[in-house]
Amino acid sequence: EPEVTQTPSHQVTQMGQEVILRCVPISNHLYFYWYRQILGQKVEFLVSFYNNEISEKSEIFDDQFSVERPDGSNFTLKIRSTKLEDSAMYFCASSEARTQNQPQHFGDGTRLSIL
Amino acid sequence: GESVGLHLPTLSVQEGDNSIINCAYSNSASDYFIWYKQESGKGPQFIIDIRSNMDKRQGQRVTVLLNKTVKHLSLQIAATQPGDSAVYFCAENMSTGGSYIPTFGRGTSLIVHP
Numbered sequence: 001e002p003e004v005t006q007t008p009s010h011q012v013t014q015m016g017q018e019v020i021l022r023c024v025p026i027s028n029h030l031y032f033y034w035y036r037q038i039l040g041q042k043v044e045f046l047v048s049f050y051n052n053e054i055s056e057k058s059e060i061f062d063d064q065f066s067v068e069r070p071d072g073s074n075f076t077l078k079i080r081s082t083k084l085e086d087s088a089m090y091f092c093a094s095s096e097a098r099t100q101n102q103p104q105h106f107g108d109g110t111r112l113s114i115l
Numbered sequence: 116g117e118s119v120g121l122h123l124p125t126l127s128v129q130e131g132d133n134s135i136i137n138c139a140y141s142n143s144a145s146d147y148f149i150w151y152k153q154e155s156g157k158g159p160q161f162i163i164d165i166r167s168n169m170d171k172r173q174g175q176r177v178t179v180l181l182n183k184t185v186k187h188l189s190l191q192i193a194a195t196q197p198g199d200s201a202v203y204f205c206a207e208n209m210s211t212g213g214s215y216i217p218t219f220g221r222g223t224s225l226i227v228h229p
Contacts, residue, residue: 004158043159043204043219056216091158103149104217106158 002026004107006092012113013082021077021110023092032075033093033104034067036060043091049075079112087114127226134195136223138188138205145207149217150179150190154201162190162203192225200227 005024013019034046048055064080093104128134146167151159165172165179178191206217
């Protein structure tokens with residue numbers, strides 16, 4: 001069964017440094033998403049992406065965040081100047097369509113630890 | 116603000132029992148609901164979904180019930196197995212206005228004892 005893959009599984013970065021989290025969505029999917037989950041808390045939506053542009057973003061997704069689909073397979077999340085509170089699991093997801101009956105498929109996440 | 120929440124943070128059952136996990140939602144405009152399973156170290160895994168024009172939907176060993184009157188969602192797992200041990204959380208979606216962003220609940224930890 002096709003799956004969403006994320007790399008790296010764990011990223012340790014110094015505060016203030018830039019970090020790029022990578023995702024390979026399922027190949028025939030058109031919509032891509034990033035979520036984060038702070039330890040012990042809910043999964044929170046960050047951003048959705050379709051047709052090479054951001055569709056929606058949450059309040060969390062401020063100017064330090066950006067997303068990109070640099071080629072036909074990768075979908076990246078960049079955090080420009082990391083803060084301690086950016087430490088979390090970051091999940092990428094993709095869906096075939098943006099209709100109600102097309103659930104999102106999640107990767108296994110990247111654990112981001114900011115020191 | 117409006118939120119999705121779960122009544123029980125932990126549910127312990129014996130193998131073979133049926134499990135019921137509950138979820139309350141407060142946004143009456145939500146029209147699509149999803150249950151996810153999250154095992155340790157893994158991402159959320161889709162289990163089953165239901166639209167607001169339905170009150171029951173069945174999958175393989177799982178059933179989701181939706182009660183719009185009291186804004187309540189439940190997930191029933193039949194003949195629970197040790198492999199069902201995970202955190203389960205519901206998510207709601209409000210597609211009106213073109214937004215398909217789900218709001219997630221905090222989750223219930225299901226522990227299945229052999």
